[in-house]
Amino acid sequence: MYTLRHDVNVMFEGVIFMDKRMRIGELAKRAGVTQRTIRHYESIGLMPPGEREGKGQHYYTEESIERLRKIDQLKKLGLSLDEMREVVQLYFIDPSGVQSKRKALDILRQHLAEANQKLNEIQQFRGEIQSLIEHFERWFEKREGG
Amino acid sequence: MYTLRHDVNVMFEGVIFMDKRMRIGELAKRAGVTQRTIRHYESIGLMPPGEREGKGQHYYTEESIERLRKIDQLKKLGLSLDEMREVVQLYFIDPSGVQSKRKALDILRQHLAEANQKLNEIQQFRGEIQSLIEHFERWFEKREGG
DNA sequence: ACCAAACATTACGTTTGCGTAATACGTTAA
DNA sequence: TTAACGTATTACGCAAACGTAATGTTTGGT
Structure with missing residues (x-):
């Protein structure tokens, strides 16, 4: 033993x-x-x-x-x-069957689309913030700047 | 009345x-x-x-x-x-005092940084997904494609 | 062999972001 | 004015994602 x-x-x-x-x-x-x-x-x-x-x-x-x-x-x-379960599997499980590989591709493409969507949203948000910032900065320049 | x-x-x-x-x-x-x-x-x-x-x-x-x-x-x-309270104020309240305008700028700059951070994370994620997709696609090409 | 740490298991607690009644007014169209 | 419907307020409910004991078992070191 x-x-x-x-x-x-x-x-x-x-x-x-x-x-x-x-x-x-x-x-x-x-x-x-x-x-x-x-x-x-x-x-x-x-x-x-x-x-x-x-x-x-x-x-x-x-x-x-x-x-x-x-x-x-x-x-x-x-x-x-709950939503990430499938994706995580894809990263760490080697899908042996053709079927599972097809499914994997589907899921991945879907998540790619979602990622792109999110990229757009954030970029728009960033744009809005930036123009707000510039707005404030111009205001300060007019008051304090020479 | x-x-x-x-x-x-x-x-x-x-x-x-x-x-x-x-x-x-x-x-x-x-x-x-x-x-x-x-x-x-x-x-x-x-x-x-x-x-x-x-x-x-x-x-x-x-x-x-x-x-x-x-x-x-x-x-x-x-x-x-809870986190978004401040930002939302910035969009809909006109800060009359100089003090509040300065604070607004600070907060906005901070959120801009966070947005950039998030952009990086998503871009990296998208890159990973894309290479996974390409990996699977090559696999299918070898098996089925001519 | 023995003890202090680290771990396992169970179970109740907590926060966030609302859903879903229940009850009591307010408003409007007929 | 009165039925029908929209609102206000209160309060309990709920799923997600863990936190926090409480208690018992394993492990590593001496």
Whole structure:
């Protein structure tokens, strides 16, 4: 009966690769989220639960970090956790069937369109702000400037 | 003792200007929101409550519509109702003092920076989606295309 | 083997942004 | 004036996205 080691060292041609297995605390820190957030994402199927032996603790990989970052990015774009589920899958699951690849393309094109839409909205907003700013600046120039 | 008229007609050089006083139902329809939404905005100080005589009903103007539209726009940009309060003021209040004009400029510049930030994020996202799409398209070309 | 940290699980709490009655007036067209 | 409909006010409801205990189990170090 052997015990689980927390970190594994591999020697290869004189170089030591230390593959420290990451637990939820480190994952949370490195991804800039709370443990609760991670567990929440796991509970709603947005993140796969980290690997574990039986009923023990969960261990995560670097990919888990990227996944959390991607989720964060999508949140900034205004997607709800529910809405982003599909897209996140596309980034981290290799769809093996032709069918799923077609579906992936559809979803991606749709999200591309939405992104373009959002770009327009923001650009318009920025334009409005800029002219407001210029308006104020001219006002100050007239009063204070020489 | 006179009664309140719901609509007022003004004749000027043969043209009739009908200045129908708008109540919350019409405002809601024309702005594309619910009455509940309007009342909610009023209750948190995001919208000024429409004018009224005593305890009667509220009457709104065209500006109320624009205000609701502006709120909608800011929501799409991801601002919370709380966050957008200041900006909305800037659009619809004429700051009379120099002090408030300076503050307005500050806020506007800050929001301009945030808008630029958001633009970058979305552009990056769009880039990622595009390369994913191209990846899938190449895959299909190799399999099906001639 | 033992203890302090870190983790797992469960469950109730919180904020935001309204929805949805319920009840009581106000307004208008007939 | 009176029925019918639009409003005002109050209050409870709800989904999303976690926060915050509380309690029990694992793990890593000595």
